[in-house]
Amino acid sequence: MKTNRHMLRFGVAGMLLWCVMLVHATCLSGLQPFFPGGENAFREYVNANFRVNKRDMSEGIGVRGSLRFRLVIGPKGDVVRTNITLLLHPKLDREMLRVLKQSPRWRYDVAPTDTLCYEFFGVATVVSRMDSYVVEDVCLMPVRQIVMATTAEGIRCDSIALYRRSFDILEQMPDFPGGHQALMKYIKECLYFPMTGHVDGIQGRVIVTFIVDEEGYVCYPVVAKSLDPPCDEEALQVVRELPRWIPGKKNGKNVVVKYTIPVNFSLL
Numbered sequence: 001m002k003t004n005r006h007m008l009r010f011g012v013a014g015m016l017l018w019c020v021m022l023v024h025a026t027c028l029s030g031l032q033p034f035f036p037g038g039e040n041a042f043r044e045y046v047n048a049n050f051r052v053n054k055r056d057m058s059e060g061i062g063v064r065g066s067l068r069f070r071l072v073i074g075p076k077g078d079v080v081r082t083n084i085t086l087l088l089h090p091k092l093d094r095e096m097l098r099v100l101k102q103s104p105r106w107r108y109d110v111a112p113t114d115t116l117c118y119e120f121f122g123v124a125t126v127v128s129r130m131d132s133y134v135v136e137d138v139c140l141m142p143v144r145q146i147v148m149a150t151t152a153e154g155i156r157c158d159s160i161a162l163y164r165r166s167f168d169i170l171e172q173m174p175d176f177p178g179g180h181q182a183l184m185k186y187i188k189e190c191l192y193f194p195m196t197g198h199v200d201g202i203q204g205r206v207i208v209t210f211i212v213d214e215e216g217y218v219c220y221p222v223v224a225k226s227l228d229p230p231c232d233e234e235a236l237q238v239v240r241e242l243p244r245w246i247p248g249k250k251n252g253k254n255v256v257v258k259y260t261i262p263v264n265f266s267l268l
Contacts, residue, residue, distance in 0.1 A: 032142055033073040033106040033118050042103075043138045046124065049099045052091050052133040063089050064127050069096060070217075070244075071120045072146060077106040080117060083217055084243040087177065090189030092126055092133060097241045117146040172249040174212035174257050176242070183242075183261070190238050193265055194230035202228045205262045206235035214254040216245040224260060235263035 035042035068086035073079060082100045084093045122140045126133055176183035207225035210218050221239040223232045239261070248257035 033077055033108050035106055036104055039140055042140060045103065046099055046135050046138045049102070050095055050124075050126075050133075050135040052095050054128075054131050054133070056091060063092070064133075066123050066125050067093060067096060069100065069122050069124065071100055071122060071140075073106045073118045073120070075116050077108065079103050079106075082241075084241075085121070087186075087243050088126060090186050093243065094190050094241060096124060096135075119143045119146050170248050170250050170255070170257065171252070174216070174248040174259055175246040177244075177246065186242070187238055187261075187263060190241065191263065191265070192234060193267075194228075194234055201267065202231065203265050203267050204231075205264045206232050207260060207262055208235050208239050209258060209260045210239055212245050212247060212257050212259050214247055214256055216247045216254075218242045218245065227265065231265050238263060 035045070065088055066086070067084060067088035070081070070083040070085050071079060072081035079101055082097050084097065087093055119142075120140055121143050122138060124135050124139075125137045127136045176186070204227045205225075206223060206227045208221050209224045210221040213219055218239060221236050223236065226232050227235075247254040249255065
C-alpha cells in the first residue's frame with residue numbers, strides 16, 4: 001500500500017509537470033517563427049536558390065560535406081543575423097549566407113513584441129552535381145528566443161551582440177579558425193573587386209574594425225581607414241560574413257574584444 005501511495009504521488013506530480021510543460025510549449029510555439037509553407041518549403045527554397053559554379057572556385061573543386069549556420073529571425077519575420085558556424089569552403093559559405101539573407105519573410109502564429117527575435121541553427125549538405133554545387137538537404141533546429149535591445153549609440157541589435165567594450169590586457173586574443181593566414185586566405189577567396197575599382201585602377205587596403213563577442217560572433221564592423229566607397233562596402237560585407245571565431249579570454253572567461261584587420265584590393 002505504501003508503494004502504491006508513492007506511485008500515486010509520482011503519477012500526480014508527473015501529470016502536473018507534463019501539463020505545465022505542454023502549456024509552456026504551446027505558448028512558445030506561437031512565438032516561434034516559421035518559413036512560409038513550413039520546413040519542407042524552406043528546404044526547397046534553399047535547394048532551388050543555392051548554386052556555385054565549379055569554374056568560380058580557384059581550389060577545392062572536389063569538396064563536399066556539411067556546413068552549419070546560425071539564423072536569427074526578427075520581430076517582423078526578416079532575417080536580422082546570419083553566421084556560418086562550421087566552414088566548408090569560402091565560396092560555398094558565402095553563397096549560403098546570400099541565400100539565407102534573401103529568404104522570404106518568415107511568419108508568426110502570434111504577433112510578437114517589437115523586441116522579440118528567434119534563433120535557429122541549421123545544417124546544409126552540399127554535393128557536386130555536374131558543373132556546379134547544390135544543397136542536397138537542409139536540417140533546421142529552433143534554439144531560443146532573443147530579446148532586441150538598443151545600445152547607448154542608438155543602434156538596435158539583438159542581446160547577443162549588445163557589447164561595446166574591449167579589454168586592453170587579455171590572456172588570449174580572439175582567433176580565426178586556422179589562424180591569421182587562414183583568415184587572410186578566407187577574405188581573399190570571398191572578396192569581389194568592385195568594377196569601378198578595375199576601371200579607375202584603384203588598389204590598396206581598407207582597414208576594418210569590428211567586435212568579436214563572447215560567443216565568437218563578429219558584429220559592428222566599421223571602416224577605420226577608407227579606400228573607395230565601393231571597396232569600403234565590399235570590405236564591410238566580407239567582414240560581416242566572417243564565420244565564428246574562437247573568443248578572447250580574460251581571467252578564464254570569454255570576453256568581448258575589438259579587432260582590426262586590413263582588407264587588400266589588388267589588380268594583380
